[in-house]
Amino acid sequence: MSSQLTNYQCPACTGPLRYDGESGMLQCDYCGSRYTAEEIEKLYQDKLDQAEQTSVDAAASAAAAAAPGTDNGDAEQAYAEESWNAEQEGMKLYNCPSCGAQLICDATTAATSCPYCGNPTVMPGQFHGMLKPDYILPFRVTKEQAVAALKKYYHGKRLLPKTFLAQNHIQEVKGMYVPFWLFDGTVYADMEYRTTRVSAIRQGDEMITTTDFFDVRRAGTVHFTRIPADGSKKMPDELMDSIEPYDYSEMKPFSTAYMPGYLADIYDVDDRESYERAKVRGTHTAEHLMDSTVSGYSSVSPVRKQVRMKRERTAYALLPVWMLSTQWNGENFIFAMNGQTGKFIGDLPVSRGRYFAWFAGIAAPLAAVMAIVLYFL
Amino acid sequence: MKAKLCALALALLLLLSLSVAAFAEGENETLEYYVSDAAGLLTAQQQQTLEAAARAASEKHGCGIYIITINDFREFGFGNVSDCAEGFYNHYQMGLGNERNGILLLLSMNDRDYALKAYGGGAHEAFTDYGSYRISDSFIRYFRNNDWYGGFADYISNAEDFLTRAAAGNPVDVPQNENTGLSSGVKTAMIVGIPALIAFGSCEGMKRKMKPVKQAGFADDYLLQGGIHLDVKKDVFVNRSVTRTVIRTERSSGGGGGGGTTINSGGFSGHSGKF
Numbered sequence: 235m236s237s238q239l240t241n242y243q244c245p246a247c248t249g250p251l252r253y254d255g256e257s258g259m260l261q262c263d264y265c266g267s268r269y270t271a272e273e274i275e276k277l278y279q280d281k282l283d284q285a286e287q288t289s290v291d292a293a294a295s296a297a298a299a300a301a302p303g304t305d306n307g308d309a310e311q312a313y314a315e316e317s318w319n320a321e322q323e324g325m326k327l328y329n330c331p332s333c334g335a336q337l338i339c340d341a342t343t344a345a346t347s348c349p350y351c352g353n354p355t356v357m358p359g360q361f362h363g364m365l366k367p368d369y370i371l372p373f374r375v376t377k378e379q380a381v382a383a384l385k386k387y388y389h390g391k392r393l394l395p396k397t398f399l400a401q402n403h404i405q406e407v408k409g410m411y412v413p414f415w416l417f418d419g420t421v422y423a424d425m426e427y428r429t430t431r432v433s434a435i436r437q438g439d440e441m442i443t444t445t446d447f448f449d450v451r452r453a454g455t456v457h458f459t460r461i462p463a464d465g466s467k468k469m470p471d472e473l474m475d476s477i478e479p480y481d482y483s484e485m486k487p488f489s490t491a492y493m494p495g496y497l498a499d500i501y502d503v504d505d506r507e508s509y510e511r512a513k514v515r516g517t518h519t520a521e522h523l524m525d526s527t528v529s530g531y532s533s534v535s536p537v538r539k540q541v542r543m544k545r546e547r548t549a550y551a552l553l554p555v556w557m558l559s560t561q562w563n564g565e566n567f568i569f570a571m572n573g574q575t576g577k578f579i580g581d582l583p584v585s586r587g588r589y590f591a592w593f594a595g596i597a598a599p600l601a602a603v604m605a606i607v608l609y610f611l
Numbered sequence: 612m613k614a615k616l617c618a619l620a621l622a623l624l625l626l627l628s629l630s631v632a633a634f635a636e637g638e639n640e641t642l643e644y645y646v647s648d649a650a651g652l653l654t655a656q657q658q659q660t661l662e663a664a665a666r667a668a669s670e671k672h673g674c675g676i677y678i679i680t681i682n683d684f685r686e687f688g689f690g691n692v693s694d695c696a697e698g699f700y701n702h703y704q705m706g707l708g709n710e711r712n713g714i715l716l717l718l719s720m721n722d723r724d725y726a727l728k729a730y731g732g733g734a735h736e737a738f739t740d741y742g743s744y745r746i747s748d749s750f751i752r753y754f755r756n757n758d759w760y761g762g763f764a765d766y767i768s769n770a771e772d773f774l775t776r777a778a779a780g781n782p783v784d785v786p787q788n789e790n791t792g793l794s795s796g797v798k799t800a801m802i803v804g805i806p807a808l809i810a811f812g813s814c815e816g817m818k819r820k821m822k823p824v825k826q827a828g829f830a831d832d833y834l835l836q837g838g839i840h841l842d843v844k845k846d847v848f849v850n851r852s853v854t855r856t857v858i859r860t861e862r863s864s865g866g867g868g869g870g871g872t873t874i875n876s877g878g879f880s881g882h883s884g885k886f
Contacts, residue, residue, distance in 0.1 A: 391820065392817050393817050393820075393821050394821070424843070429846075438722070438723045438886075441855070441856045442853060442855050443854045444851060444853050445851065445852045445853075445854075447848075447850050447851070447852075448846050448848055448849060449845075450846050451844075451845045452841065452843060452845075453841075454840045454841040454842045454843065455839075455840045455842070456834065457835040457839075458830055458834060458835060458838070459833055459835045459838075461830045461833045462833075470824075472824050472826040475825070475826050475827035476823065476827075478827065478832065479833075512830070514828070515828065515829055518829050518830070519829045519830045522831075527841060579823055580823075580824065581822045581823070581824050582821045582822070583821070584818055584822075589818065592810070592817065593810045593811065593814050596806070596810035596814070597806040597807050598806070600810070601803065601806040604801060604802045605802050608801065608802065609798065
């Protein structure tokens with residue numbers, strides 16, 4: 235069965251609205267009207283209430299009309315089976331509220347745009363119950379800024395193949411709300427070290443070296459707030475980690491009003507699985523902090539450590555990411571940009587020719603200088 | 612007995628005469644003995660034996676081989692043991708022949724200082740900077756064990772040997788391959804290897820910039836403000852170990868790196884150090 239789609243329309247001209255990261259408002263590209271997320275939310279809540287009332291009335295009429303064994307009932311069953319099969323394939327069917335075209339999306343897709351009419355659409359049904367995020371961090375960086383950042387990113391990369399700049403083409407630029415789990419937790423660390431403090435004094439023709447050995451213990455707690463771990467299988471973890479950190483102070487209570495114009499997924503990696511990654515990060519930082527308090531010694535060797543993290547509050551948030559992909563020599567290169575801070579990152583190809591040219595360019599003059607020093611001076 | 616008395620007389624003489632004032636012109640004296648033990652390190656028998664050996668070697672080569680021991684060079688108004696040795700050498704008009712060729716080993720016992728000084732063209736030729744250190748490295752091994760007689764005997768023996776080699780036109784000096792300390796194979800390896808390593812490190816640094824995507828290992832950005840509480844901070848002393856290592860004498864005072872003999876403005880070569 236087709237699921238519900240919402241296409242936020244301009245109250246003034248019914249044109250599609252999209253969220254503009256720069257102004258932080260919903261904007262109509264047709265008449266130029268702008269609305270705050272709160273205004274549109276209120277408007278659509280009223281519409282939703284009306285629609286629900288209409289739906290209840292219609293259901294009552296349909297129940298009265300549908301007698302057992304009629305053709306109408308068979309047709310509905312056939313349609314339901316078709317929809318069920320699509321869901322078995324991990325897909326969902328939607329009807330575009332703007333042009334009526336049927337959209338087939340991933341089961342995790344929560345916002346997209348219609349490939350036929352281009353209107354941004356949101357699937358509010360994806361955010362019911364456990365799937366509803368607590369927060370959303372609206373985009374601040376625009377698509378144009380993301381594309382400009384990619385071009386700037388190439389500068390100063392000395393090993394970038396010359397042909398890459400000329401031949402690579404941006405395949406896709408997608409603004410996405412990526413599902414993230416944000417974990418609060420406390421790490422309890424109890425660590426022991428064997429340390430030495432070495433001093434040396436010269437007496438006559440002897441060097442007297444004194445080594446003092448210490449048993450050192452550090453124990454304490456380290457509190458963390460909102461360690462992020464992305465909850466999407468589609469998103470490479472290392473790419474999402476690399477665009478951190480986000481400024482959570484700008485996070486808003488979740489609303490689909492921030493989503494028109496962007497893609498969005500719901501999580502498909504649950505909080506328990508994602509927590510393992512956050513735990514590793516938290517415990518590593520706590521260990522490092524404990525280590526840093528052991529100072530003033532010549533050597534420090536850890537001999538015992540007991541570190542555990544207690545999970546506390548968990549929040550589910552959608553965070554903004556620009557995903558850009560380019561293709562060169564038949565290979566895809568994916569870049570990510572923090573949609574809030576503009577931090578840009580991605581792996582680039584390395585030119586072997588340039589690598590060896592730089593190698594020779596550095597090694598040859600050094601070798602010449604060394605030869606002169608060793609043989610002639 | 613006679614030798615002992617002579618030694619005591621020398622000690623008294625040194626104490627009385629080697630004051631700063633005594634270094635005025637015209638107060639120079641001559642020294643009858645090659646071995647003068649004012650610090651009392653040797654028995655009379657040992658002193659006699661060493662005196663005989665030093666005298667024989669000195670007269671054979673026309674270059675005096677001297678030993679003087681004192682308690683503290685400061686008692687004679689010198690700021691360091693090296694100046695003290697040169698002061699003694701000049702004051703007592705040491706050395707043989709017109710050039711006053713000779714080598715003096717002075718021990719100052721309070722701080723276990725020594726100075727080994729050579730004077731005169733013949734002595735400089737025989738006791739190169741390198742050779743001078745070879746001699747001191749050898750006798751220091753004895754002195755560290757307070758084997759004074761053994762150290763002095765070793766010094767006289769080596770000094771005579773070095774004089775013999777110099778007379779044969781083959782003075783003890785830095786071996787040719789020690790001038791640079793590196794064989795041609797090592798040099799080639801350095802010329803190829805070090806630049807290659809530096810270039811590799813630089814290129815790998817550039818390569819890392821091309822591949823910056825990596826999984827986060829820490830959560831430093833998510834520490835709660837004031838969220839670090841250190842409940843236990845204990846540093847308990849367990850035990851102490853002390854090791855003593857003999858260090859090689861510093862060679863800065865006399866050069867010694869490139870062969871030949873370095874002669875100071877006073878006409879002396881050699882060096883000083885501790886034992």
